[in-house]
Each structure stands twice: as structure tokens, then as C-alpha cells.
Amino acid sequence: MEQSAVHAYPQAARDFLAPVFAQYPLEVTSAQGVWLTNVRGERVLDLYGGHAVVGLGYGHPAWTAALARQAAACNFQSNAVAMPVRTRAAERLVRFSQLPFASVFFVNSGAEANENALKVALRLTGRRHIAALEGAFHGRTAAAGAVTWGAQAKWYGFPRTPFNVSFIPRGDTAAMRAKVTRKTAAVIVEPVQGLAGAVDLGAPFLAALRRRCDEVGALLIFDEVQCGMGRTGHPFAANLYGVTPDLLTTAKALGNGFPCAALLMAEKVAAGVTLESLGTTFGGGPMACAAIEAVIEAIESERLLQRVQRVGAYIRESCILGPVTGHQGAGLLVGLRTTRPARQIHSELLESGILTGTASDPRVLRLLPPFILEEEHVDMLRDALRDLPA
Ligand SMILES: Cc1ncc(COP(=O)(O)O)c(C=O)c1O
Numbered sequence: 001m002e003q004s005a006v007h008a009y010p011q012a013a014r015d016f017l018a019p020v021f022a023q024y025p026l027e028v029t030s031a032q033g034v035w036l037t038n039v040r041g042e043r044v045l046d047l048y049g050g051h052a053v054v055g056l057g058y059g060h061p062a063w064t065a066a067l068a069r070q071a072a073a074c075n076f077q078s079n080a081v082a083m084p085v086r087t088r089a090a091e092r093l094v095r096f097s098q099l100p101f102a103s104v105f106f107v108n109s110g111a112e113a114n115e116n117a118l119k120v121a122l123r124l125t126g127r128r129h130i131a132a133l134e135g136a137f138h139g140r141t142a143a144a145g146a147v148t149w150g151a152q153a154k155w156y157g158f159p160r161t162p163f164n165v166s167f168i169p170r171g172d173t174a175a176m177r178a179k180v181t182r183k184t185a186a187v188i189v190e191p192v193q194g195l196a197g198a199v200d201l202g203a204p205f206l207a208a209l210r211r212r213c214d215e216v217g218a219l220l221i222f223d224e225v226q227c228g229m230g231r232t233g234h235p236f237a238a239n240l241y242g243v244t245p246d247l248l249t250t251a252k253a254l255g256n257g258f259p260c261a262a263l264l265m266a267e268k269v270a271a272g273v274t275l276e277s278l279g280t281t282f283g284g285g286p287m288a289c290a291a292i293e294a295v296i297e298a299i300e301s302e303r304l305l306q307r308v309q310r311v312g313a314y315i316r317e318s319c320i321l322g323p324v325t326g327h328q329g330a331g332l333l334v335g336l337r338t339t340r341p342a343r344q345i346h347s348e349l350l351e352s353g354i355l356t357g358t359a360s361d362p363r364v365l366r367l368l369p370p371f372i373l374e375e376e377h378v379d380m381l382r383d384a385l386r387d388l389p390a
Pocket of ligand 1: 051108109110111112114137138139140190194195223224225226227251252
């Protein structure tokens with residue numbers, strides 16, 4: 001009997017994934033250290049780390065063992081049941097931050113952390129206005145998307161934003177003072193804007209934001225989903241710039257690939273968070289918490305912050321050649337400014353076995369490599385860039 005087309009699936013070539021991601025011409029089967037192996041068995045140097053997630057690199061022995069141990073011991077209990085691994089992860093994260101945070105709320109993704117940060121700020125202040133920065137990316141959920149620059153025109157999809165939003169031009173202190181008023185509940189800002197192309201907002205502007213928030217009684221939220229957890233060579237960009245926010249969100253490198261995120265809160269914020277005002281099923285699960293502990297342990301014991309600073313500086317010294325004319329960003333959140341569309345350079349590098357990233361700025365090639373990167377890997381990038389047409 002002949003099969004109808006409907007019954008003929010699955011066809012070998014059919015892909016059931018929603019077609020929402022433009023994919024690189026690369027199919028990965030395994031990875032080790034800073035190297036990916038593709039389906040043809042070829043090695044590719046990974047300077048992109050899965051959108052900044054893979055801080056410790058691939059196959060990190062202690063991280064892998066911590067997950068295996070936790071899986072065997074107890075793979076899940078919700079927040080309704082206390083677990084030592086969760087308590088330890090929260091304490092470890094606060095101590096790692098070297099910032100005066102009093103409380104941690106664990107969630108699953110960067111967008112969810114920002115969603116909760118905004119909710120807490122709106123409830124605590126009783127205000128309805130949020131200020132964000134031009135160029136910002138904060139995630140794809142209703143509140144995080146509302147404070148993402150350009151989202152409404154491109155993909156927002158919700159009929160309205162859940163609060164009033166103003167966008168501040170980057171570095172414009174006068175505009176910032178006009179837009180952040182006594183009606184503002186919070187300012188949300190990435191201290192180094194990731195997707196925008198590793199755009200460093202700088203200590204003076206961030207300090208001015210802090211002062212303005214204090215003047216008008218608004219809260220300051222640092223979105224360190226991408227630039228936090230050691231990526232700048234400091235625990236957080238807040239440490240690098242010497243500006244302390246009231247709330248800080250982080251994700252990506254926090255779990256090294258195990259999905260997790262955290263919202264850190266200063267005492268005055270934590271004091272306003274009451275029973276059942278926030279919630280989650282998966283957030284703070286024991287596997288995520290074991291991953292977080294292992295990540296912090298590795299960053300500290302392997303002195304990875306120092307390595308990020310050193311290798312980040314080496315990229316900036318050695319890779320301004322060929323089609324690259326300058327750099328921006330901090331640590332291993334690097335934006336290389338290019339003479340021609342970064343997408344072209346990205347494709348050419350991939351053909352030479354080096355994976356990089358692009359940014360919303362079409363003339364920025366973005367590097368987000370694992371923190372275990374060595375100078376010898378940077379030399380490979382330098383040599384490949386040197387061979388490309390300027
Ligand atoms: C700065 C920043 N905030 C928030 C997000 C959203 O995180 P997630 O994709 O985990 O929801 C991202 C993701 O790229 C990000 O870079």
C-alpha cells in the first residue's frame with residue numbers, strides 16, 4: 001500500500017525545529033577545552049562559547065564530576081524543600097560577587113532574571129516607569145523585551161508593554177537626567193552591552209546613573225547576564241567600574257551550559273521581597289546549584305579572572321590587523337571593529353576553522369571565548385585575520 005506524504009515522515013532530511021534561528025554552517029558532535037569537533041571530524045576553535053555561556057570550556061573535569069555527583073545524589077527537589085547545595089550556591093555567589101548583596105533568587109534564564117528584577121523594582125517603588133539604554137538587549141519575555149532596544153519594531157509581539165519605558169542614548173548624561181525622574185522605578189543597564197557589540201558604557205556614565213537613581217529614589221539594575229561571572233576579568237562589571245547596583249542579574253557563564261540564572265538583591269530590596277511574591281519550579285534546582293558551585297570553584301581555584309584579563313589584553317594587542325581596525329569591550333567580551341561587514345569576516349574565519357560571533361552593529365565581530373583561552377589560540381586568530389583582505 002502506498003503511504004501518503006503525511007505518513008512518510010520522519011524523512012531523513014526533515015528538521016522539526018522551529019525555523020527561528022539563522023544557523024552557522026557548522027554541525028557539532030563533541031567538544032573539549034576550547035575546541036569543537038564537527039560532523040566531519042574537523043576541529044574548530046571556539047571563540048564564541050555558545051553566546052558567552054561556556055566559561056570553563058568543554059569537558060571541564062570538576063564541573064562534569066559535580067553534575068554527575070549531584071545527578072546520582074538527588075537530581076531534583078523544588079524550593080519547597082531545603083537543600084544544602086542550594087544554600088551553599090547562594091552563599092558562594094554572594095561571596096564571589098564581593099558586592100553587598102543580601103539575597104539571591106535563582107531562576108532559569110537571563111530573561112527570567114530580568115523579568116523578576118523589574119517586577120521587584122516596580123512593586124517596591126510603586127512606580128510605573130522603567131528607563132533603559134539604547135542598544136540594550138535584556139531578553140524576549142514581556143518585561144525584558146519591553147526594555148530591549150528595537151524589540152517593538154522587530155519582534156515584540158505583545159499588544160502593549162507592561163509599564164512605561166524610555167530609552168536613554170548611551171553616554172548622554174543630560175538626556176539620562178531628563179528621562180530618569182521621580183516617576184522612574186528603575187534603570188536597567190548592561191554595563192558592557194553584549195549583543196550591541198561589546199559596548200562598554202564606562203565608569204563615569206555608570207556612576208552618573210547611580211547618582212541620579214539615588215537622587216530620584218529609583219533602583220539601579222545591572223543586567224550582567226552576558227558581562228558577569230568573570231567575563232570582564234572581574235567577578236562582575238560592577239566590580240570593574242566600582243559602581244554598585246541595587247539589583248544584579250546574571251546567567252550564561254553562571255552554569256557553564258547547565259541552564260540557570262540568578263537575581264542578586266541589596267538589603268533594602270531583599271527586605272521588600274515577601275513570601276510568595278516570586279516563584280519558580282526549576283530555578284535553584286540542585287543540578288543548577290551544583291553547576292554554579294563548580295563554576296565559582298573553578299574560576300577561583302584556577303585563577304581564571306587573571307587569565308581573562310591577561311588573554312583579553314593580548315587579543316587587543318595582537319589582533320588589530322587585516323580587516324580589524326580597533327576594539328571595544330572588556331576582558332573576554334571583545335568587540336573587534338571591522339572595515340567591512342563582520343558577517344563576511346565571520347564566514348571567512350569559520351572556513352579557516354575559527355568560530356566567532358557577530359553583533360547588532362554590522363561592523364563588529366564579537367568574541368566571547370571560554371575563560372581558559374590561551375595566548376596560542378589568540379595567535380591562531382591573529383594569523384587568520386592577517387591573511388584576510390582588509
Ligand atoms: C545582556 C543580556 N540580558 C539578557 C539576555 C537574555 O538571556 P536568556 O537568553 O538566557 O533569556 C541576554 C541573552 O543574550 C543578554 O545578553
